[in-house]
Amino acid sequence: MFKKGEDGKFHFNSQMSSMLIITFFLAIAIIILGILIRRVDPKKKTPLWLVPLIWLVSIINNFAKQNIGRRWKIYAPYFLTLAIYLFFMNISAIFCQTTPTTYIIINLAFGIITFFIIQITGIVSLGFKGYLKSFIGPVWWLAFLFIPINVISELALPLSLTLRLTGNMLSGSVISKLIVGSAGYWAIPLMPFINAYFDLMSGVIQTFVFIMLTVIFTSMKIDDSEKIYE
């Protein structure tokens, strides 16, 4: 995260600094949006700029209702925040920033948060005894076989989420660096297409996949009886 520079001071690496820039601008944008939304009069006609935001929030809400069930209100804000943050981090190469998600530590942070959300959901939904019992497997005398397998499969989940995101974004950035290095001035007409494919398309798909896998793995820990919603 920190590198010691030639002047003896510690510096951020480029991914870290671009992540901080994106976080700063997103925070300011969201604060301004919050102030603007608070001023909107709900009795009058909805202003046009608010419509896409309402659409986005309602998509995430329906999505959480279908998959999480009764406690969807706790989860939906996290999913939307993660989606916005990951989206802007994945496409940040088109703002002339280094893509922060090529750095494995940043993705590991998301993976660890997801891991804790999944485990806490399991404890809350199944109860502590039921949560421990879910590791034992179908029969008690095979527990010595099933407990290590279950524990490893739980621990591998955030790691595979992390490596999937890192590998996808890293491959795109490596290929675009190779093209910039080898094509010379021809890179100027070529790069928009490379950016459109490797940053926009791949970034949107990876954001979507990350959110979907988080939701699916969370909903696997929840009883089916909780999922019926109105």
Place this chain on the structure above:
Amino acid sequence: MEFLTTILTGLLNIINFLASHESGLQYLGAGIAVFTGVGSGIGEGMAAAKAVEAVGRQPEASGKITVTMIIGQAVAETTGLYGLIIAIMCMSK
């Protein structure tokens, strides 16, 4: 007999050369590691083919089929990406 010793010394020379220039073996290892992409490519192609068949059979469910296909492909892609990450680790040492 002399022929065999010539070959053996040649082989030993090659092995010594490779061992003394670590970077060569490193690039070879990176190339072999990237070969994992073959399996994930075949798997993703199979998923896409089945999704096309399913959309042809039931066009009204195309949205759900696409979402399921993308998630399945992303999971199948992971094994290929492990190879890529190991290749990058080999190269960057």
